[in-house]
Amino acid sequence: MPRLFTAIEIPEEVGDTLALLRGGISGARWIDPEFYHVTLRFMGDVDDALARDIAQMLGQVRRRAFDMVLDGLDQFGGHKPRAVIASVKANPALLELQAEQERIMQRLGLAPERAYRPHVTLARLRDASTRQVADYLAMRGLYRSMPFHVPRFVLYSSRDSVGGGPYVVEAAYPLS
Template sequence: MIRLFVGLALPAAIGVPLAALGAGLPGARWVERRNLHVTLRFVGDVDETVGHELHQSLAAVRAPAFDLALEGFGTFGSRSPNALWAGVERAPGLMHLQAKVESAAVRAGLEPERRRYQPHVTLARLKDTPIARLQAFIAAHSPYRAGPFPVEGFVLFRSHLGRGGAEYEAVAEYGLG
């Protein structure tokens, strides 16, 4: 079994400043700079045959390149936040690409995603982070905006889970244009 997802890698000009935020928040486990990304479709654990079918289906995706910007911070988990994220604008090009990737995943035999797509960059996983400290962190770094930056391709990533968290490996890259 392999663990896969489809996403957008962030350029260094965007990722480096985001990674530099990683301090001063108790209970936060920050995502390493090299692992920052925008998820287009989480796949999960699949056998290698399904992974190959997904690769073939993604290779057939045709979509134009587009510009994207990040804006604002938020959290997942309303009562007990478990993740801190940077928001990603819902640019028409992003939404078009995400729909194409979702269609490719279904053509490859995956179940359709039932959750509404919420583009974001996960910055940190949270455990027992005091809500007041989290709110103060978000307020201290607001308003936040980065970009726009060009998106000229997307990536099929493999996730390797380990003691220190996940490491992501680019399995295949697909151009836009």
């Protein structure tokens, strides 16, 4: 049973700048740069028939390619930080692409996802000190990537693991 999600790949040159931000938080599990991505829609564990339907329906998406920028670092988890992320600058084209995929997945019977907040996960945290995370963000939080072009989105599969890969591109869908 594959575990599926759609995402936008992060170009190597942007990933290299994100990789320079690694370190400085005790116990953080830093994501390997080759696994950086912006998730569009997580489908989870699905059977093979549904996986085929998902891949086929995604092939009907017709959107234009667009540019994107990562703008600032943040964390998920509030008073108990669980991840350090790079935020995506507001981008209507990205939100429209994600919303279309959300509608497709609901038509296929998947439950709605929670509110969408586009980001790249840089590290997963376990028992990280709130102070350490705050200090890290104070030092590196103003990160901003160069603009990069998004010519496609991909359907990834992953193993049930602690996160951060490995991911396999099952299908790629060009944006016109």
